[in-house]
Amino acid sequence: MGFPARSSENLGDVTILDEKHFRILKDLGYELGPDTMTNEYWKKRGADALAITTQDRDVYGCIDHTVGEGVAIFDIEGTEYIDVTGGVAVRAFGLRYKPYLEFEASILDVVKELPGMDFDAIPQTLLAEKVASLPPGDHKRQVTFTTSGGRAVEGCMKSAMDLSGKQRFVAFRPAFHGRTGYALSLTSTNWKHKSGFPQGVDVIRIYYPYCYRCPYGQNVEDCNIECAEALRFALEVEGTDIAATVMEPICGEGGLIVPPAKAVKAIYEISKEFGAYFMSDEVQAGMGRTGKWCAVENHGVIPDYVSMAKALGGGYPMGASIGPSPMFSEASRHSETFSAEPKMSLLSLWIIRHIETEGYLKKNAENGAYLLTRLNELVDKHEVVGDARGIGLMTGVEIIKDEKSKAKAPKLRDKILKNAVNSQKLWILGCGQNSIRMTPSYIITREQIDSAVERLDNAIKASS
Secondary structure (H helix, E strand, O other), X not given: OOOOOOOOEEEOOEEEOOHHHHHHHXXXXXXXXXXXXXXXHHHHHHHHHOOOOOOOOOOOOOEOOOOOEXXXXXXXXXXXXXXXXXXXXXXXXXXXXXXXXXXXXXXXXOOOOOOOOOOOOHHHHHHHHHHHOOOOOOOOEEEEEEOOHHHHHHHHHHHHHHHHOOOEEEEEEOEOOOOOHHHHHHOEOOHHHHOOOOOOOEEEEEEOOOHHHOXXXXXXXXXXXXXXXXXXXXXHHHOOOEEEEEXXXXXXXXXXXXXXXXXXXXXXXXXXXXXXXXXXXXXOOOOOOOOOOOHHHHHXXXXXXXXXXXXXXXXXXXXXXXXXXXXXXXXOOOOOOOOOOHHHHHHHXXXXXXXHHOOHXXXXXXXXXXXXXXXXXXXXXXXXXXXXXXXXXXXXXXXXOOOOOOOEOHHHHHHHHHHHHHOOOEEOEEEOOOEEEEOOOOOOOHHHHHHHHHHHHHHHHHHO
């Protein structure tokens, strides 16, 4: 792979943290010896202390927080992996990106915390102006900053309710918008997210445009967009008092599903026909990942609201709710203690500027097209790979039992994931019930893409 060698102490086959990092932990009150530097030790300790995880500790080891470079990630035993998760689309420029670290070092002396929703500061205002300019369209916008994607979604929802006077939303099945409050009401990808929790707002739900498994039995080339007409019928029978339709431009957690542009446009137009706002949830797909600042641009739609997060913060918790100006009817309608802190705002401005000046929108589109071409080779090669899809560096494959039935194969998907991580050293994630996704950092090379696809190919062979 050509990644720099880690600075470490070797004990037999086990690689451990170097002296500096043992000393840091010791200064914090933790005496940790070489015998504690195993995946099993830390997975057990994590399982005892951490209330919950979204991943299977039987698959993933304990990540070493002291090393890594680009898309090279290490576990605590020193095993090197190719990371195609990008921190679940968070790390735009991978691990320890030198230009980013150099800029961060230059702003260590700025004030770390200022109550941004109570008082103004230059970095936050500049970032708000810049973020407001990223979505398509030239209407005036305002921004509310937050600390997560789910909260970015909720900021948009609260604004839509405030401005419209309505409290009902349109959402999709599947869909993922977060696991808290109002955002959880919109989410529908896994019963574990919702079962037993009350619904925060009233939601009218329709099928997400899913051409590989069209619930209406149509072909995308000649369909009558029944998925959009289903929205019209749902509104007519369930209620037309809609504050907003909330849609992922690419369904991420729900299975890496790419809707046809004509369906998104039709859903947008029907929403407008009934006086509703249209919101694009760009938390995972935005910030240039698809080759556009907002993935909804690939569908030719200009949204009223946009939620952003993940790559916007460059590894720090940063989210943005973008909406029409004025975004709220009056002051104090919405607030959060932490809101685009000065250092974080400067880092986000640097990330946006770096994407612009280094041509990453074009690079992401081109490398993503190459990645999708390579993944389509797996469709031709393996009967259990039913579909490959994506835009830019947000791609995935769907695992099935056989080509004829197209029956979902979640257990086989899980087996492939385990082999990919444990045997092929490919750090990768599933999504939906039976899909595998790749959301690598923007700095990934063609050579690394080839290696990642070859490792996934080997995992499929070994598991089928």
